[in-house]
Amino acid sequence: MYAKTKGIVLYGLAAKVVTVEVDIARGLPCFEIVGLPTAAVREAKERVRAAIRNAGFEFPMKRIVINLAPADIRKDGSGLDLAIAMGVLLASEAIPLNTAKREDLAENTIFIGELSLEGHLKGTTGALALALGAREQNIQKLYTAPDNGTEMKHGFGGDVVVASSLKDLVAMVLGKIPEIMAKPATEGTHSLQRLSDFSEVKGQIIAKKALEIAAAGGHHVLLTGSPGAGKTMLAKAMPSILPPLTEEEQLSISRIYSVAGLLPTEGLMQVRPFRSPHHTITLAGMAGGGSIPKPGELTLSHEGVLFLDEAPEFSRSVLEVLRQPLEEGVIHISRANGTFSYPCRFILLMAMNPCPCGWHDGGEGHTCTCTPWQIESYVKRLSGPLLDRIDMVIHVTRPTYEELQAVGDAETSATIRERVISAREIQRKRSTALDFSDGNRVLLNSELSHGQLMLACEVTDEAQQVLAQAFQNLDISIRSYDKILRVARTIADLAGAEQVDISHVAEALSYRM
């Protein structure tokens, strides 16, 4: 007796539909799974056997062979349990269905879920990504665990049926009890993650303005300053001034978070990610690891902020892995199974002390005890190529007592965000007008190439003169020249100015290395 069902597995950030073929034949009782299963899939045998028995069905004492097709990709995860169990039940004719119904189940339906020995259904990670994969394959119906229902519904247009146990699920398939449809989460139920607000940061006018520029133009930033100056606090407030996510962005970030198992239970990601990995992070943790790599911090920061506190303490290889993603917005990970490309376009914020002891710029009552050599080797831990990708350096100084005591008048993040949004709108219009495109995405000022920058920047004669002078007198390299122009362009956009004038250039120069 033969039966066929469909399951789905994660393959990087994408999902692949897997056909589960079950053949039950006479012979010595055995249960074999073929078709490149990983350990987790192979262990499904025991779960399926126990779950079928405990759901009140008879487990056939025959020779059972399961084939997972296509046979050349590795199948990982526990989500195939349900598809295997249903296949066994169909093949052993424990579920009496006519041929048309069987055909329909085999072609247009996907079963996703992990089984407990008792026969209960449990959710799996990556449900949203799986649902999106199912949608692309024109599947019409999904059967899954209640845990995954809402998440899957967000990515899947058709029916998502949830059942709490194998027994209920069989009853639903047979039409003995009504099917329970999953519903997407309603807007109101999102508990918005509490973000720190810029109005809570006292003083730091210059640093705040600089972060506003970074948010508007997507510039990468290095924050320096003595311990306790407020670098971390400023960085944490950064997401609050970034523009809200579009629906498309929400879905693409949620897919990543779903695969990583980090999606909030209420529904899609509503706020831009802010990732701040500890400096002990490994290369695999940063870039993504595993034989089918799980997204790393770089990918988890997509469309958001990656904050590296104490940047020189990160291991050299971890810092160097940032280079290509910063340039391309994508990280390519090659494994024996194939090459996986994960999106990772983020604003990089790095924070560091000026020297190992932290007091090189002389906080009140502190003197630096580091030798020049120590300072040099500390600063050198950030390699030249990495610093080349940093557009702005902001020095954060400790606020004075007066600044701490100052009441009111600090701008809220909402106000700053308005300006950032309108500056981005100007950039969008310009990049559409000048036909700069990367797919259908808008290029931010920080992403413009040298040629595009020259087209986008109309510099006044006066400003041109200052730039020429600065180029000679202030030791500015050609690369930093471009960076200064990019930042100046964003400053002009924030000011709503068409041309880049002398004051914009002067301000941009103050953020140079």
Added chain:
Amino acid sequence: MVQATELTDDRLILAALGSLPGIGSVTISEALKCYGTPMELWQSVEKDKAVDDTLQVKKQYKSALVKGILAMDLGKLEHDLKHYQIQVVGFVDEAYPEELREIFNPPQVLFYRGNLKAFKNPRKIAMVGARNCTPYGRNVATVFAAELARYGIAVVSGGARGIDSYAHEGALKGHGQTIAVMGCGLDQSYPRSNARLFQKIIENDGLLLSEYGPGVQAKAGFFPMRNRIISGLSRGVIVVEAKSRSGSLITADMANNEGRDVFTVPGNILTNEFAGNHWLLEEGAILLIKPSQVPDMYNWQCFEGVGEEKSSSHKGAGVLSFSLEERKILASLSNEKETSLETLAMTTKLSEGALHLSLLSLELKQCIERTASKGYIILEFGRNQFVH
């Protein structure tokens, strides 16, 4: 006597003698007393594979001398000297600086790059101080060195980071000669960040000087030895910035023992940064409050040419002045410590645009500088070029 220009065999042997590892100037001088010329010493040792028994040095130095001479690769040395344009001068040469002959344990062999005329300039003043210096010390070094250069004084220093570098830079800004005495071979730049400064010193009639042959790496132990040359070359030593236990105090001590004058400037008495300066003052060093005190003391007149240039440059300065915003910024900045952008924005109350613009313009006029920690300090030398 031989002219110290072309690399004859005599010169090469002299250079080789100066580059022997583990051999100091005392051994060389004793050996030369015994043998006469470097060439005779060299040839005799090469032939006998031993030194004369009458040589008055310890056994270990004798064996080091023989070993060194036999192991020396003259071809490589010759190549290095030519490649890096290093020249050599010996104690008996005419070109050897007179002042240095007077000191205890003078170097027998000196390597140099640049213009030998700086040696013959009788007006030589050393400036020494901390490597990790304050903006105040930095300003003093630059302004004083530039002003001394006007009197045709060659500023001698150690080519290290901090005060040394600023003293050399100041002398260059004042269009004067400057001599950097290094603690390593002249084929290297130590610290490497000063490579450009050293190049500029050579280009501007200055001199790089070292007791060590090509290929010798800088070592902590070499620096006090180098200091005896710095003080030995000069009429006086200005200690710009010295902590309570500073290498500059060793230089001052050597200067004092050799009969050189020790000058020092006062600093902040509440911090440790200038404790060495104040200790020297207590011990009787000459209190220096303006650069002209130094030439006045030795009756060195301002060169006529230079003097005229000074008055004309002042006339020229009449047109250079600061805008209102720039003056506001200068008033809130200090030549002693860094002021952050944040504080400047608070105190000057200038609009963001005006603040950045004026800061940039001051920076381009070289009146202020943005330090590594992104604070701003006044550069007195730059500011003095303007009327305000």
